Amino acid sequence: MNEFIDPLYILVLGGFLGLEVIRRVSPTLHTPLMSATNAISGISLVGSLVVAGGGHDTLSTALGFVAVTAATINVVGGFLITDRMLRLFKRQDRGRP
């Protein structure tokens, strides 16, 4: 059980850090924030990679393949669409056509 205390510290402190960072996000950017956290949580890709490429049995590889695909959709799609949204936000002086 002891080896679960260290990750628990990381989880709890990470949660508090997240709250402090996210509270300061401009409300104007709450939609990009959601797509950004979505892209970042696509980091679960690193777990999927190990399952897909670990050379275990067919079932594991198949599950890993689907997981890699799903996580990659979030990473690639998430970052692209966040950038597409953020490009839209312009200030008044530069915003006029």
Add this chain to the structure above:
Amino acid sequence: MTPYLLDLLYLVAAVLFIFGLKALSSPESARRGMFYAEIGMLFAIVGTLLRHDIIQYEWIIAGLTLGSIIGALMAIYMPMTAMPQRIAISHSFGALAATLVGIAEYHRLSGQIETGMMAALGFEVLFGSLTITGSLMAFGKLQELVKGAPVTYRFQNISNIALFAATFAMFIYLIFNPGAMAVFYVMIALGLAIGVLMVLPIGGADMPVVVSLLNSYAGLAASATGFAINNKVLIICGALDGTSGFFLSILMSRAMNRSFTNVLFGAVGAVKHDGNAAQQEEKSVIRYTPDDVAYILERAQSVIIIPGYGLAVARAQHALHEIATLLMQNGITVRYAIHPVAGRMPGHMNVLLAEANVPYDLLFEMDQINEDFQNTDVALIVGANDVVNPAARTKKDSPLYGMPILNADQARTVVICKRSLGAGFAGEDNELFYDKKTMMVFGDAKSTLTSLVQLMKKQELDVKSAA
């Protein structure tokens, strides 16, 4: 790549992600911040690919390629109005990845699992599976593939709670008997069912809370994956995602006047709607035309525009901003007041207006602008209803009572562009429509605003030629 080096690389990635999120504090720095986060992601992925225990690459390459193509196509072709759907479905993908990793891990260890490990795996697949179907349901409702109206039946809450209790009991049982494979898979099946049942009773208008909450659940599932495979960057990212979704769902539920416990148990949308009863009272409304509105607007000194989702449905954002631009050219102060639930998800209206070239420094949050309505000549409301309904302040038996609203009724003149007199999502009649200082203009927002633009341009030409 040695494990120590890889761990260090993950730490760098986590720091870059946090910088990326920090940069979202202002639209100025946001794009640069996201670039940092992308670099972090690249580090983490390349580092992982160099691990010694990854020995075959064909399925990895296939998955990466397929995922990149689907992700890119979705990102390029998805219209901004469909952003809530896209976010909902991506929570489903994230949860799917977490759940599958959990299943593969359970399968690989085939019953030889320590207590702590089993708790992490169980949590991962349980939260993962209910997020998969819950997000798919939210997607379906937002995309209108599934009926948007709340689906309710007798004993709904009791049966849902019973189902959840049974599933939770299986989770506890598994922690002490990790070898019980059948229980593990039945628990996943029940998790999938809970996801569906959880979102079923929730109405389309309440989706901002649901999508935020599922964001949080997807984060928790990712964190649990980090526990199960002992990966710290996953735990950190899951924590960031989890708190972000949690924070936004609290924000949304406050803005929609729902209690926090209501959100926690997912029982949103349970308010009984009786929209038609309210309309049956005979009240008179004076209908105005775009000409009247043009007259009023051009004699104003300050205008606050209140956009609602009806504006986006009518695709009238560009016409609206054309009016704002014309007014500003005549020296009239124009600002936009954005209610937190003006769109279909947190911050949605801001994105829709930004897409119509509205500069973000003209957009004001409710708290920033609410005091200014009393000194404002015209409040121009397009496609919004509940967020300006004074019943939220006064009428104790109203479902809106207590909801923070924009003080549009304090402006000297109120102009409301609306399709009909119909009540809003809350089903509450809006007394502002019958106020003496209110000018109701009925019709499609786009055609109303377009004719308003033409009138204002024409008058400007007349003034010029007269001079």
